Amino acid sequence: MESRLLPKHYLDAEVFKREQHLIFRRLWLFAAFRITLAAPNAFATRELGGLPVLLQNCDGEIRAFENVCPHRQMPLQKESFGHARMLCPYHGWVFDNFGKVKSIPHEEGLYAYSVEERAQLCLKQYSVQELGNLVFVNLDSDPLPFEEQFSLGLQEKLRVISGHFGAQAIHTVLPARYNWKLNYENVLDYNHVPYIHPKTFQPLLRKQVAPTVQELPTSASLEDLNGSTSEPGRSRHDLAALSFWSRSPIHVEQWPWHEFVDRYGEGDYYYNFFLYPNVNFISLGGLTFLLQQFHPIAPDVTEVRFTLCAAKETKRLPGLPAILWGHLKGEVAVLREDVGYLEALQAGLHPDAPRANHGRYESRLIDVAATYLRLMSEDVA
Ligand code: FES
């Protein structure tokens, strides 16, 4: 089946701008692991949907604000992570836990705002949804209900699995020269693994060859497994049906530290969550948890954001940082294999390039494209 996406969806600056407004400023976006914001006054900064966002632990509650001071637009925080109260470095304005201006140095002498003007001075706040240890942000002033994007069954699964996160996480970003959709499509396409990752990822899988179409779960059974279509009124074209999880048996190499963590799940499985629009969250055997986010920068530039942690320690592991870095290095190496090919794919695209031709195993890509066009108000078929 010919893909409904055209080359312009991967190349065009206008399309990219529409995506920012119609997808990234409307849907719930992953923002951080809760564990990285656990301490009082912990903060993280992120660009989401083209906007600078500050996530802040406000007396135990995670809130999200635009990282722009209402005085003269200075970012409140420059670092990606840290601990600080909300104080603007430019002229010392201090904000309370709701983003309202609390104090302004020399206010009377220098500013003389009227009562009405003073009441307007606050940081723009965004909606936050915590799901276990995953924090999501919505940039819309009237956000869509969270369950319209992620089914209740999937939410429960994510709540339980992320409840196994340990207290330390590491984060890194990898710039890549391709459209974000290519990376999301790539993680849905398991059939590339034996060709692109023959020495890295493929040896972990217990099934050495890709399943044939006959062996694939039907979309009905997959959706039942995920509880998305089993809820009344759901259809496979719903937004929520695009986000799902699966698991496959893998070989997990045994390491001594595995004895000292509260592992998730039923044993040696590779858990794979796809969270539309741009997240792939995986767990190797319930021992390590890696979230990859394909963050759009430009039509042909994506920042791949990695956040990784291990399962909760039951006994202190002094070597944990080294363990996490070792795992992250391995995951980045696998992604670099994809990046080389996806960059070549992007570089070869041009406005008159032929469209992709999907086989039956790519039904998820077809569903994603259909919903994408609906969100972009281009669904004319
Ligand atoms: S710009 Fe923030 S206090 Fe002036």
Ligand SMILES: [Fe+2]
């Ligand atoms: Fe890959």
